[in-house]
Amino acid sequence: MNGRIPSVTLLSLFLFAVAADSAAPPDSSPVIVIQNATILTVTKGTIEHGSILIKDGKIAEIGASVKAPKDATVIDAEGKFVTPGIIDCHSHIAIEGGVNEGSISVSSIANIAEVLDSDDVDIYRDLAGGVTTANILHGSANSIGGQTIVIKLRWGQPASKLPFEGALPGIKFALGENPKRSNFSIPGQPKRYPATRMGVEETIRGAFTEARDYKSAWDAYNKKVIAGDKAALPPRRDLRLDPLVEVLEGKRYVHSHCYREDEILMLLRVAKEFGFKVRTFQHVLEGYKVADEIAAAGAGASTFSDWWAYKVEAYDAIPYNAALMTRRGVVVSINSDDAEEATHLNQEAAKSIKFGGLTHDEALKLVTINPAIQLGIDKRVGSIEVGKDADLVIYNHDPMSAYAVVQKTLVDGRVLFDRDKDIAGRAVLEKEKKDLLAKEKAAAKKTDEKKPDAKKPDAVKKPDEKKPDEKKPDDKPKPPSDSDANGGAL
Amino acid sequence: MLRNATFAVLSLLLLVCLAPTASAQAQQPATTYAITHAKITTLVGLTIDDGTLVIKDGKIAAVGASVEVPAGAQIIDGKGLQVYPGLFDAVTQMGLSEISAVSSTVDSSETGNFNPDVIAATAVSPSSEHIPVTRASGITEVLAVPASGGFDSGGSRSVVGGQASAFSLAGWTMDDMQIKRSVAMVINWPTIQTRTFDFATFSRKDRPYSEAKQEYEKQVNELTDWIDRARHYAQAIGHGGPSDFERDVKLEALAPVVRGQLPVLVFADRARDIRNAVEFCDKQKLKMILAGGEEAYQVKELLRSKNVPVILRPMLSLPREEDDPYDVLLSQPAQLYEAGVKFAIGSFDNSFARRLGQNAANAVAHGLPYEQALKAVTIYPAQIFGLGDQVGTIETGKIANVIVTNGDPLELTTDVKYLFIRGQLTSTDNRHKRLYEKYSNRPKP
Numbered sequence: 001m002n003g004r005i006p007s008v009t010l011l012s013l014f015l016f017a018v019a020a021d022s023a024a025p026p027d028s029s030p031v032i033v034i035q036n037a038t039i040l041t042v043t044k045g046t047i048e049h050g051s052i053l054i055k056d057g058k059i060a061e062i063g064a065s066v067k068a069p070k071d072a073t074v075i076d077a078e079g080k081f082v083t084p085g086i087i088d089c090h091s092h093i094a095i096e097g098g099v100n101e102g103s104i105s106v107s108s109i110a111n112i113a114e115v116l117d118s119d120d121v122d123i124y125r126d127l128a129g130g131v132t133t134a135n136i137l138h139g140s141a142n143s144i145g146g147q148t149i150v151i152k153l154r155w156g157q158p159a160s161k162l163p164f165e166g167a168l169p170g171i172k173f174a175l176g177e178n179p180k181r182s183n184f185s186i187p188g189q190p191k192r193y194p195a196t197r198m199g200v201e202e203t204i205r206g207a208f209t210e211a212r213d214y215k216s217a218w219d220a221y222n223k224k225v226i227a228g229d230k231a232a233l234p235p236r237r238d239l240r241l242d243p244l245v246e247v248l249e250g251k252r253y254v255h256s257h258c259y260r261e262d263e264i265l266m267l268l269r270v271a272k273e274f275g276f277k278v279r280t281f282q283h284v285l286e287g288y289k290v291a292d293e294i295a296a297a298g299a300g301a302s303t304f305s306d307w308w309a310y311k312v313e314a315y316d317a318i319p320y321n322a323a324l325m326t327r328r329g330v331v332v333s334i335n336s337d338d339a340e341e342a343t344h345l346n347q348e349a350a351k352s353i354k355f356g357g358l359t360h361d362e363a364l365k366l367v368t369i370n371p372a373i374q375l376g377i378d379k380r381v382g383s384i385e386v387g388k389d390a391d392l393v394i395y396n397h398d399p400m401s402a403y404a405v406v407q408k409t410l411v412d413g414r415v416l417f418d419r420d421k422d423i424a425g426r427a428v429l430e431k432e433k434k435d436l437l438a439k440e441k442a443a444a445k446k447t448d449e450k451k452p453d454a455k456k457p458d459a460v461k462k463p464d465e466k467k468p469d470e471k472k473p474d475d476k477p478k479p480p481s482d483s484d485a486n487g488g489a490l
Numbered sequence: 491m492l493r494n495a496t497f498a499v500l501s502l503l504l505l506v507c508l509a510p511t512a513s514a515q516a517q518q519p520a521t522t523y524a525i526t527h528a529k530i531t532t533l534v535g536l537t538i539d540d541g542t543l544v545i546k547d548g549k550i551a552a553v554g555a556s557v558e559v560p561a562g563a564q565i566i567d568g569k570g571l572q573v574y575p576g577l578f579d580a581v582t583q584m585g586l587s588e589i590s591a592v593s594s595t596v597d598s599s600e601t602g603n604f605n606p607d608v609i610a611a612t613a614v615s616p617s618s619e620h621i622p623v624t625r626a627s628g629i630t631e632v633l634a635v636p637a638s639g640g641f642d643s644g645g646s647r648s649v650v651g652g653q654a655s656a657f658s659l660a661g662w663t664m665d666d667m668q669i670k671r672s673v674a675m676v677i678n679w680p681t682i683q684t685r686t687f688d689f690a691t692f693s694r695k696d697r698p699y700s701e702a703k704q705e706y707e708k709q710v711n712e713l714t715d716w717i718d719r720a721r722h723y724a725q726a727i728g729h730g731g732p733s734d735f736e737r738d739v740k741l742e743a744l745a746p747v748v749r750g751q752l753p754v755l756v757f758a759d760r761a762r763d764i765r766n767a768v769e770f771c772d773k774q775k776l777k778m779i780l781a782g783g784e785e786a787y788q789v790k791e792l793l794r795s796k797n798v799p800v801i802l803r804p805m806l807s808l809p810r811e812e813d814d815p816y817d818v819l820l821s822q823p824a825q826l827y828e829a830g831v832k833f834a835i836g837s838f839d840n841s842f843a844r845r846l847g848q849n850a851a852n853a854v855a856h857g858l859p860y861e862q863a864l865k866a867v868t869i870y871p872a873q874i875f876g877l878g879d880q881v882g883t884i885e886t887g888k889i890a891n892v893i894v895t896n897g898d899p900l901e902l903t904t905d906v907k908y909l910f911i912r913g914q915l916t917s918t919d920n921r922h923k924r925l926y927e928k929y930s931n932r933p934k935p
Contacts, residue, residue: 121812122808124816125808125809125816128816128817177591182591183591288925288926288929289929289932291929292932292934292935293935306842306844306845307841307842308623308841308922309588309589309590309619309620309840309841310589310590310591310841311589311590311591311592312589312591312592314589315589316925318921318922318925318926319922320922320925320926324926324929324930327930339808340806340807340808343806343816344806344852347848347902350902350903351902351903353902353903354902354903354904354905355922355926356926397855400902400903401901401902401903402847402848402851402852402855402900402901402902403851403854403855403901404855405855405856422815422816423815426815429813433813
């Protein structure tokens with residue numbers, strides 16, 4: 001193992017650096033008490049008129065009343081509901097540029113962690129919808145896509161502070177219509193292998209066959225080194241296979257985009273053949289047809305609430321999917337795949353009460369503790385328990401209702417979204433924008449006077465008009481047909 | 491053996507004899523229903539806490555606290571249940587598009603820029619799986635709107651897209667289902683766009699503002715020309731016999747528009763585009779309904795003063811600009827209501843049509859009075875499209891499109907218990923329920 005030091009060490013160094021930083025944050029986090037709230041703990045029932053004490057970014061105490069230090073900031077949540085932060089198991093926010101390295105069908109060399117964009121306003125919008133943690137995935141253009149990363153929505157922090165410390169990284173797989181490019185072709189490019197579900201299987205088998213040989217070569221080399229063989233030559237590094245070896249070693253999660261029952265079983269078969277686990281099936285719209293097999297394999301399922309019919313493989317999608325899989329013993333989450341959908345995941349989860357009869361608490365789990373389990377971070381987040389991260393959402397109504405609006409969202413014990421403050425600050429922002437525009441106009445006028453043949457000011461000023469439907473197909477997966485256009489995120 | 495065979499033959503004969511009777515029965519289901527002891531939200535006047543609703547021959551026959559149940563009526567015990575007018579989805583591609591990625595199942599947009607003569611009702615497939623799925627969520631009537639989808643048509647949108655049709659979501663044929671064949675003429679307002687996505691090269695294309703503006707002006711000029719020609723054509727029809735002028739089906743289709751008999755449903759989202767469209771329709775004396783309207787709040791005074799109603803696209807959408815308030819679209823309905831602008835809410839979709847109530851509820855969560863939200867998905871769209879005397883409220887004489895629920899029809903967890911469409915008790919069964927039941931019963935492998 002020592003032989004593959006470069007990637008492993010670099011990764012560990014990176015994680016250590018982040019962990020060390022969060023252990024000693026530059027500004028100490030405030031002590032906060034949330035009082036008089038209906039606390040939906042998710043794992044320990046509901047506490048009426050309860051309080052939560054937050055210290056050092058963690059939940060320090062929960063109860064009917066807590067011993068609040070004098071200097072604590074008090075949030076009165078009378079009549080309000082507190083839940084753990086929403087966890088979105090399938091997101092494409094905070095990514096600079098495209099989400100798809102759509103050239104080759106094994107693109108494991110690409111890594112989303114390297115293109116995180118902390119300035120993406122969707123981070124703030126999703127916070128305003130109660131999301132505090134998101135699984136940031138590569139797109140679904142390839143059978144084996146790029147490497148993925150779990151982030152916390154630490155709005156205001158640089159990209160280096162977004163990764164969720166200690167969360168295992170992942171890799172995106174994709175099955176079905178997108179990797180086989182059923183719904184689009186790229187002009188000027190020949191048809192790519194794979195073009196069938198048969199080919200998708202063989203692409204994955206081929207890659208893991210290589211990865212297994214590659215791993216054997218390294219294992220043999222490491223054995224020689226340990227035995228003191230100083231003449232041993234290391235195998236040639238292969239950046240494409242390194243992440244797949246991590247999958248074989250259980251150090252990287254597989255999150256696989258899929259729709260149809262047959263392709264779900266296909267991947268389970270391949271995983272068994274090579275001895276790795278599928279951590280989550282993503283979308284998995286026909287998961288309800290093979291729920292027992294998914295449960296038996298110990299894989300999670302992360303699905304949509306009620307999307308259907310945007311392509312053939314989504315024609316058998318049913319809104320009962322989450323409930324039916326839950327009843328058959330699968331750990332299920334509801335995800336967004338879309339910056340807008342993420343802003344009301346609580347509502348999307350509530351639909352499983354109507355479609356399939358989940359209880360209120362079971363439905364809430366679909367967007368809290370269940371995705372936390374799927375991402376291996378349930379010791380840190382996903383429920384309101386002493387010692388867990390203070391990632392919390394305060395709603396004005398029961399979040400399993402379309403009438404609930406997020407009032408505050410806390411990440412690591414800091415209020416990163418506050419509806420009252422947001423509203424109060426709008427006038428200031430508007431004035432600032434007006435002033436900047438006026439300044440810009442004045443400057444343009446000056447330039448214009450100096451250069452009589454310069455472009456007209458309005459030719460300079462309006463470069464970015466967008467047509468209502470003109471969405472870059474690589475970054476806005478809704479309406480679904482958009483992203484299908486390039487085998488996009490969906 | 492012999493006995494069995496004889497029995498089989500006899501049974502077969504019996505079946506053959508009974509068959510005509512059975513099928514005659516199938517064609518004549520009950521025509522009179524009474525929903526008793528229900529809470530009835532009529533949306534005209536006060537809500538009736540314990541009332542009876544009588545449906546007869548497809549229409550609402552009586553409603554009130556002390557209404558007699560007619561003899562022979564099929565009685566639905568509405569105790570603990572609530573009665574509402576069915577929801578009206580004001581913009582959909584219902585029946586025009588089945589699986590949006592498969593072009594052979596999509597009939598929502600014609601090619602070419604000026605198609606005033608095409609009519610949605612012609613292409614609505616009554617067998618679409620979307621119809622039963624949608625009505626199970628409490629939507630009983632919709633508008634199918636041609637050329638209102640973006641990507642179905644490969645990114646192109648006609649300027650004049652064709653005529654929208656209103657229909658109820660149950661029936662054997664479109665003739666049964668149709669409420670009105672032509673309710674509005676679709677216009678996709680041209681917009682100045684410097685950045686477009688080019689499907690031929692699969693890349694984004696930027697061009698100078700001046701060029702984009704030129705194309706915008708060209709399209710508006712073309713539209714003006716069409717309207718002018720239609721006006722002359724309408725005059726010609728008015729003054730002579732058919733032999734006096736050359737027939738033109740496109741101009742003929744526009745004639746009711748220039749006469750002010752058929753409203754134009756103008757798709758525009760940006761404030762500038764909305765202003766231009768309102769000015770155009772005002773000048774051309776066209777009866778305008780705005781569709782989309784993401785920045786309608788910026789021109790609400792204009793919309794109110796010109797009496798332009800709006801069909802809002804789902805408020806569960808991201809703001810258009812990076813620096814827009816995060817909830818700008820969610821709070822817009824409340825703003826429009828306060829400004830006195832009349833509006834309805836549409837799904838602008840098929841598979842997401844069942845989110846109509848959810849969108850309306852989210853508008854309530856951001857300040858819109860509840861009753862206004864309910865009206866925005868029932869009576870307001872009906873009134874906006876001139877169908878207010880046929881659907882949208884529970885009133886005697888209207889088409890009996892009625893839902894019986896166990897709660898607020900806009901809330902996520904509410905079930906539609908009984909569904910009446912065109913006065914018929916209609917099943918809430920659909921593709922999704924069937925698949926759910928089938929796979930719920932799958933034995934453990």
